[in-house]
Amino acid sequence: MVKIQRLEKKFGKNRVLSGVDLEISKSGIFSILGPNGSGKTTLIKSILGLVIPDNGSISVFGKNIIKGPAYRRHIDYLPQIANFPNNLKVKELVQMIKDLRGCRADDMHYVEYFKLTSFLNQSLGSLSGGTKQKVNIALCFMFDSPLLILDEPTTGLDPISLIRLKDLIKKAKSKGKTILITSHIMRFVEDVSDEIVFLLDGKVYFKGSISDLKSKTNQQDFEHAIATVFSENHV
Amino acid sequence: MFKILKYSFYDLARSSWTYVYFSFYFLLGVVLLFLNNDLDKAVITMMNVIIIIVPLIGTIFGVMYQYNAREFTELLLAQPLNRASIFLGQYFGVALSLSISLVVGLGIPFVFYGVFLSTVIWNFFLLLIAGIFLTFIFTAIAYNIALLNENRIKGFGYAILFWLFMAVMYDGLFLLSLIVFDEYPLDTLSLLGTILNPIDLSRIMILLKLDISALLGYTGALFKQFFGTPIGFFISLLSLTVWVILPTLRIVVISKRKDF
Numbered sequence: 001m002v003k004i005q006r007l008e009k010k011f012g013k014n015r016v017l018s019g020v021d022l023e024i025s026k027s028g029i030f031s032i033l034g035p036n037g038s039g040k041t042t043l044i045k046s047i048l049g050l051v052i053p054d055n056g057s058i059s060v061f062g063k064n065i066i067k068g069p070a071y072r073r074h075i076d077y078l079p080q081i082a083n084f085p086n087n088l089k090v091k092e093l094v095q096m097i098k099d100l101r102g103c104r105a106d107d108m109h110y111v112e113y114f115k116l117t118s119f120l121n122q123s124l125g126s127l128s129g130g131t132k133q134k135v136n137i138a139l140c141f142m143f144d145s146p147l148l149i150l151d152e153p154t155t156g157l158d159p160i161s162l163i164r165l166k167d168l169i170k171k172a173k174s175k176g177k178t179i180l181i182t183s184h185i186m187r188f189v190e191d192v193s194d195e196i197v198f199l200l201d202g203k204v205y206f207k208g209s210i211s212d213l214k215s216k217t218n219q220q221d222f223e224h225a226i227a228t229v230f231s232e233n234h235v
Numbered sequence: 236m237f238k239i240l241k242y243s244f245y246d247l248a249r250s251s252w253t254y255v256y257f258s259f260y261f262l263l264g265v266v267l268l269f270l271n272n273d274l275d276k277a278v279i280t281m282m283n284v285i286i287i288i289v290p291l292i293g294t295i296f297g298v299m300y301q302y303n304a305r306e307f308t309e310l311l312l313a314q315p316l317n318r319a320s321i322f323l324g325q326y327f328g329v330a331l332s333l334s335i336s337l338v339v340g341l342g343i344p345f346v347f348y349g350v351f352l353s354t355v356i357w358n359f360f361l362l363l364i365a366g367i368f369l370t371f372i373f374t375a376i377a378y379n380i381a382l383l384n385e386n387r388i389k390g391f392g393y394a395i396l397f398w399l400f401m402a403v404m405y406d407g408l409f410l411l412s413l414i415v416f417d418e419y420p421l422d423t424l425s426l427l428g429t430i431l432n433p434i435d436l437s438r439i440m441i442l443l444k445l446d447i448s449a450l451l452g453y454t455g456a457l458f459k460q461f462f463g464t465p466i467g468f469f470i471s472l473l474s475l476t477v478w479v480i481l482p483t484l485r486i487v488v489i490s491k492r493k494d495f
Contacts, residue, residue: 072315084307087246100239
């Protein structure tokens, strides 16, 4: 589904990715973890074509992504920061994204799911940060794409919305989708992930299930396992 | 591109800044016309205001819009769209809404005053055309600057400096160079100097049309002498078009290799 080979990226002198090789060929929930600045966001942005790699290749659904933007029709992306044009109304934004994608969307279902119906006629500038994030999530899930990329999806959500989000992610998995997530909330990651991809110094340090990581680090719980990896590598 | 244009236009059409800008021109038009009572003079005063203010507003709006829409642009880039169409759509959305504020804001008082009954109508049209050109040029340049600078304060600073240079400093430096190199033939240099500054170009284009030699200044007189009024007019119009096309093409080039 996603195949990344020898991916390299530098920002000025800062080498963020130095030869990432990663293949995700089955459905399930994959969490991309790593310390700050390890290249998590750069990696997912490269898959989306937001960051242009210096070297290496990425193919999504068997097609190299440099061949054009059409592959993004099959990816739903949730950006880290929800910031929309302030003077548009929520329903206009939903309409705009539907219009741009040009495909069928189940928008009203997700609007109701996150209790956003009463906000539909409000301008986006007047919404709180958490409500904007709910709009953001609804925009992401309303298309039924086989690949989902979620960048810090839990930011600013209240506990009830967090539970709803987890349910959505699990439902997406049960439909046979592939979901890539970056998050700093280890509980959340442990709760939802099938596999984790651990980035360190711009490379994939570990890829496997949470129990594999626990046994590799001789730790009982997930948070300590991650902490052990950090301290062993002087992070 | 047109879908993006449509929505950024929607967004800006509801922005209070657009209405502030519109009201400014509306009041300016009303005050100048009804205090002056002379359409010719009003057009000239208007010209002096437009060639300074329009580039400033274009610069500020262009930079602000690009920085403000930064996170939303990321969301757009993740859609199955061509990069160039996103940035061109946003740019034309900004430039178009500014141009409409200008045309409608100035247009209403002029129509009520009776511009359609007078021969000055073409001068007035030319004024609006110059204003539209300047809006498109400076918004495009501001867009370039904002795309090239991640740091918003720096980007804003560069854009304002560019405007200051073109609107204020350029003339001074130009005059200084003419005095320093007094003993050399300077015709070609000064013609080139004018073409390299869209603000000067618009001024000369309008003055050539108004046919007021006293206001043309050295370069204007040269323009007239060199090309004659019709060709001079045409050449300034052509140069302004090039001034729009080049920074717009550069938006496409920069957007293709930029990381977000």
